[in-house]
Amino acid sequence: MDIKPLNPFYTGIVIPDAFFCDRAEETESIINLIENGNNVVLKSQRRIGKSSLIHHIFLQKTILEGYNTLYLDLFGTKSCNDFHVAFQNKLLNAPFAHSTKLRRNFEQMVKGINISLGAVDPLTGRISLPSIGTTPSQIPRIPLEELFGYLEKTKKRNLVVFDEFQQIEYYPERMAAILRSHIQLMNNTKFIFSGSSKHMLNAMFMNRNQPFYKSSSNIDLDIIECGAYEQFVKNCFKQYGKSIETDAVRLVYKLFLGETAPMQETMNCVFAMTDKGATVGIPLIIKAVNVILDSKDESFRSLLNQIEKERTRNTLYCIAAQGIASNLTASVTMKRFGLDNASSVQNALIALQDDNNPIVRKLAKGTYIIDNRMFELWIAREGNYLDLKIDCADSRFERQRILECPPINPFTPKD
Ligand SMILES: Nc1ncnc2c1ncn2[C@@H]1O[C@H](COP(=O)(O)OP(=O)(O)OP(=O)(O)O)[C@@H](O)[C@H]1O
Ligand SMILES: [Mg+2]
Structure with a gap:
């Protein structure tokens, strides 16, 4: 049985189903699209819940059982080289790639050239791969063709997510064209391209002259509906023997314009300040907002x-x-x-x-x-x-x- 968390309002992006609010329709639509062989573009403004939704989808039975999943956040990558190293690291460290020829070959390559790549795990003997940003320039690279090619040969199908995908447009290389040449040939692997720059993603996927034109189905993620959020918050409080007034939840919703991240941050703080048996009203909401503003000063x-x-x-x-x-x-x-x-x-x-x-x-x-x-x-x-x-x-x-x-x-x- 799952252990109940101390606070039901999560502020990270991996959220257990029981504390994940709504998004049932979007979850179903995206899984359906993937199951029917489509790639997906997932767009919304910032802080609405794209990354959390992707991780939520990873936890659903169809995906959990039917697919190997790989999540790559491209925020902070600046070139094709950064992309390549990040993608390679993710792939080689993915549990499904652990005992593969790809991984063994890479370890041979690394040992062969004798460079320092960080620690060797004494238990497994495996080399811990450097994370992005700390990568020595000499890190051997398996050609992109081989990395994508590997995904085509896995027994299970794959679901690969490139989050903040618009970032590739800032690379000096024509990265979209490079990726298209690999991705368009793939059957065993489906992709979600996610990001918060709607205008850039629209330009990439809806412009006839662009490599990714019409290559994916579009999902625009809107804010969670007020009623659904209200229900969710009340239910979370109830599970812990606490309660919250409707007006208090609505104030948070309206004050933060339905944006999930600051609403959850506020609720997390309000929940922590509430004793068992107590009911939250508007004054406590205002107090919590001030506490959060202090912390961000x-x-x-x-x-x-x-x-x-x-x-x-x-x-x-x-x-x-x-x-x-x-x-x-x-x-x-x-x-x-x-x-x-x-x-x-x-x-x-x-x-x-x-x-x-x-x-x-x-x-x-x-x-x-x-x-x-x-x-x-x-x-x-x-x-x-x-x-x-x-x-x-x-x-x-x-x-x-x-x-x-x-x-x-x-x-x-x-x-
Ligand atoms: N459906 C949900 N239920 C509960 N909490 C959620 C939900 N969706 C998002 N959150 C919370 O909101 C915060 C923001 O979500 P997330 O990081 O997924 O948004 P995003 O759209 O990817 O933001 P960004 O554009 O900044 O990358 C997360 O910390 C998460 O805790
Ligand atoms: Mg995100």
Whole structure:
């Protein structure tokens, strides 16, 4: 029998089924697509739950029993070489590849050239492979062709996930074309390409001129529905002899715009602060949010310090204050927030949306928000208007949803 965790609100990406909220439909759709021979592109904004969903899928019976699974996070990889080493390490260390010729050959290669690759495990005699970032440049590489080729020969089928897949577009090589040449020939292995840059993934998979055009089925992961999250949270509290008011769960949901990561982080903290038999109300939620903001004080302060130009910082403060900010270059707005002129605001917006460290996200034409809601709340607290953000959480949520998923009203012919 599984041991009950001390806290049912997980903050990592591997979550036991019993504490995984919802996503039943998405799980079924993705498994169905894979079972029917399709590759999948899984997209969502940041912190919604892509990586956790992938690990959840790995734990489902069909996948657990029918597939070898391999998960590779490409965040931080910068070149084809980084990809190659990371993929090779993952594959050679995967339990299903342990006693294989591929692995033995690699160990022979390493011994042959006598380089230091870290420790040899005294129990198994196996060499522990270096993790990405610490890889010596001389590490022998099994050609990609052979690595992918190995996957085609395994008895069980394989499910390989490349998370943050859009990262390959930053490599100096034409990595998409290189990968396509291998992947398109594969039958025994299916792929999930996952990532948080919707526009880049759309460009990669929906653009006729791109190597991955139409190669995969698309799944857009939305926020968990409020009702489903409410049920989940109440049930988690109940299992431990605690309870939580509906309004309290709704405040967390609306305040964090339905984003799973900060909601779970807050619930984890609230749960830890609640005694058995007690009921959580809104005041405890606010207390927990403050505790979390305290814990992030140093990192948010340093994020702010990285922004050198005062104009850029003022633009950021302006967006934080407005929440959903538009008309940033209108003279009233610029005057109110001490912004110099329209072109310096435009430059600030470009700097704040840097692909490598996006602090601001464009929500719609001329409309911007701070990408990390927790950071926005922290700025609000520094400016003494956190209460206002909490009071307006409901209306902010509604406005953001409409802008994010605008209703479409196609013209209906009269007859
Ligand atoms: N269905 C779920 N049930 C419970 N907790 C979840 C669920 N989905 C996500 N979480 C929690 O939310 C956090 C964020 O999820 P995850 O890292 O999977 O999101 P992501 O979309 O991959 O984010 P990023 O874009 O930053 O990589 C995780 O720490 C996890 O604990
Ligand atoms: Mg992720």
